[in-house]
Amino acid sequence: MSMIRSAIREISLNLHSKPGARFITLLMVALAFIVFDTFLIISWNLQGIMDQEENLVGMEVFLERHVSTAQGRLIGDNISIMQDVKSVYFVSSQEAEALFRAELPGRAGLLDVMGSDFTLPASLQIVFQAEAINQGRISELSRQIGAMAGVDNTVYGEDYLPGLIKTVTTIRRLVLLLGIVLVSSISLVVFYTVRLSVVRRSLTVDIMRIVGAPWWFIRIPFVVEGIFMGVTGSAGGLAMAAVISKVLSSAVTHRFMPMWWMILVILLGAVTGVVGALAGSYEKER
Amino acid sequence: MLVTMENVRLSYGRWPALDKIDVEIKQGEFLVISGPSGAGKTTLLRLIWMGDIPDSGIVEVTGFRSDRIRKRELPKLRRKIGIVFQDFRLLHSRTIFDNVALPLQVTGTGKRVIQKRVISLLARMGLSHRRNAFPHELSGGEQQRVAIARAMVAHPVILLADEPTGNLDPEVSREVVELLLEINRGGTTVVMATHDPRQVPAGKGRFLFLEKGVLRGADRWTELDEES
Numbered sequence: 146m147s148m149i150r151s152a153i154r155e156i157s158l159n160l161h162s163k164p165g166a167r168f169i170t171l172l173m174v175a176l177a178f179i180v181f182d183t184f185l186i187i188s189w190n191l192q193g194i195m196d197q198e199e200n201l202v203g204m205e206v207f208l209e210r211h212v213s214t215a216q217g218r219l220i221g222d223n224i225s226i227m228q229d230v231k232s233v234y235f236v237s238s239q240e241a242e243a244l245f246r247a248e249l250p251g252r253a254g255l256l257d258v259m260g261s262d263f264t265l266p267a268s269l270q271i272v273f274q275a276e277a278i279n280q281g282r283i284s285e286l287s288r289q290i291g292a293m294a295g296v297d298n299t300v301y302g303e304d305y306l307p308g309l310i311k312t313v314t315t316i317r318r319l320v321l322l323l324g325i326v327l328v329s330s331i332s333l334v335v336f337y338t339v340r341l342s343v344v345r346r347s348l349t350v351d352i353m354r355i356v357g358a359p360w361w362f363i364r365i366p367f368v369v370e371g372i373f374m375g376v377t378g379s380a381g382g383l384a385m386a387a388v389i390s391k392v393l394s395s396a397v398t399h400r401f402m403p404m405w406w407m408i409l410v411i412l413l414g415a416v417t418g419v420v421g422a423l424a425g426s427y428e429k430e431r
Numbered sequence: 432m433l434v435t436m437e438n439v440r441l442s443y444g445r446w447p448a449l450d451k452i453d454v455e456i457k458q459g460e461f462l463v464i465s466g467p468s469g470a471g472k473t474t475l476l477r478l479i480w481m482g483d484i485p486d487s488g489i490v491e492v493t494g495f496r497s498d499r500i501r502k503r504e505l506p507k508l509r510r511k512i513g514i515v516f517q518d519f520r521l522l523h524s525r526t527i528f529d530n531v532a533l534p535l536q537v538t539g540t541g542k543r544v545i546q547k548r549v550i551s552l553l554a555r556m557g558l559s560h561r562r563n564a565f566p567h568e569l570s571g572g573e574q575q576r577v578a579i580a581r582a583m584v585a586h587p588v589i590l591l592a593d594e595p596t597g598n599l600d601p602e603v604s605r606e607v608v609e610l611l612l613e614i615n616r617g618g619t620t621v622v623m624a625t626h627d628p629r630q631v632p633a634g635k636g637r638f639l640f641l642e643k644g645v646l647r648g649a650d651r652w653t654e655l656d657e658e659s
């Protein structure tokens with residue numbers, strides 16, 4: 146029992162020693178983590194953008210002018226039961242005009258110039274199952290839908306789409322690769338920084354050894370220190386990244402990373418901290 | 432026999448630091464190991480506290496054998512051994528009291544026992560008034576006495592002193608050697624490594640001489656006599 150009490154005392158003595166050196170170490174860890182956090186925020190936002198882009202894999206089907214609202218909806222129903230179609234939304238002539246005015250207020254004058262006889266055609270906005278879609282399938286669907294009675298023509302990003310899917314996949318792979326590289330380099334930075342700060346106290350380890358302290362007793366202060374440095378360093382990095390994100394939020398609209406990512410970041414700090422601390426105290430073998 | 436070394440060899444890299452070492456140390460002895468710098472004195476002491484394990488041959492210390500001892504048994508061995516170094520190796524951020532108390536704290540000795548033993552030991556060393564000071568506030572001789580107190584506080588069966596007077600002037604050196612002799616009179620086996628065997632008066636101990644990792648002393652000669 147008093148063994149545990151004196152181990153706790155060792156832990157607290159260790160945490161109170163060399164505050165200057167510890168601060169530098171913490172700063173190093175935090176700075177390394179800011180780089181990582183920035184990457185995470187960027188890739189999280191990229192993720193959002195790419196999800197949105199993928200949802201936009203769709204088609205606009207313009208209906209012939211004589212098609213009534215009821216007929217238009219019927220065509221929509223027929224399309225919605227086709228394979229790989231996720232959703233169909235009917236946009237009436239009036240709605241199209243309202244949308245046009247809302248989305249392109251600068252051009253609203255155009256409609257007025259065209260006179261009251263002019264109406265925008267009613268259309269169907271189709272969204273496909275993103276994962277099932279490829280260029281071949283989309284042009285096949287375009288042909289089928291184009292042949293339906295009441296359909297004037299179909300519009301989809303014939304040039305843009307295949308490129309988009311490919312780009313999204315490439316970006317995903319690049320982000321993953323960069324992520325792996327960053328996680329390993331962050332781990333190494335934390336590992337070596339913490340290890341160094343422990344090795345600097347090898348005299349303490351030496352003395353503990355020769356007076357017959359058990360292994361766990363020698364290591365536990367360093368383990369706690371590793372956790373402390375890893376957690377405070379990564380949390381500090383997150384806090385600083387949050388401040389930077391806040392400052393930049395008016396210039397660049399973006400989201401901060403989700404909670405569970407932050408938890409993973411702190412865990413990464415804790416684990417690499419402990420491993421570094423243990424490696425530092427193992428330096429002396431016997 | 433407290434310590435037995437049988438045909439021990441230890442190399443750091445290519446050249447053996449120690450070779451063909453046969454030593455036996457009896458309970459209650461005062462053994463002086465001398466020899467020039469690099470002769471292997473420190474290495475020999477390291478073999479006793481098993482900071483190193485021989486490449487060949489066997490070291491046996493108070494029943495622990497170098498070829499059988501497991502890593503987690505090493506602390507048990509070290510609790511039977513007190514070690515003093517030339518550079519004192521005190522913890523600079525802790526008081527004299529805490530430095531001396533360390534071997535007891537790491538084995539979970541009760542607070543009251545620690546208090547009693549450390550205070551009485553410091554008193555015997557003439558250092559009780561300095562117990563709340565820090566090592567850097569003490570003279571070299573005082574620091575070495577603190578180190579000796581730390582080595583003795585857990586009642587070891589053997590005290591290893593590696594060049595304990597190396598950093599001290601002659602007057603203080605004499606006091607330290609006198610202290611070691613007194614400890615030995617109390618029944619503790621003492622092994623002292625020094626490059627200057629004249630520090631210990633002849634007749635007060637057994638002298639071994641190391642040169643280039645090989646023993647040129649009584650033990651070695653006796654063995655050669657027996658062989659011939």
Ligand SMILES: Nc1ncnc2c1ncn2[C@@H]1O[C@H](COP(=O)(O)OP(=O)(O)OP(=O)(O)O)[C@@H](O)[C@H]1O
Binds near residue numbers: 466469594
């Ligand atoms: N950790 C080590 N790595 C490599 N070589 C070592 C190591 N420790 C000691 N040696 C070598 O082993 C030999 C014996 O060294 P040791 O320290 O035992 O000598 P010593 O008699 O204690 O010398 P000194 O009087 O200078 O303290 C020397 O040649 C030394 O260079």
Ligand SMILES: [Mg+2]
Binds near residue numbers: 472593594
């Ligand atoms: Mg030496």
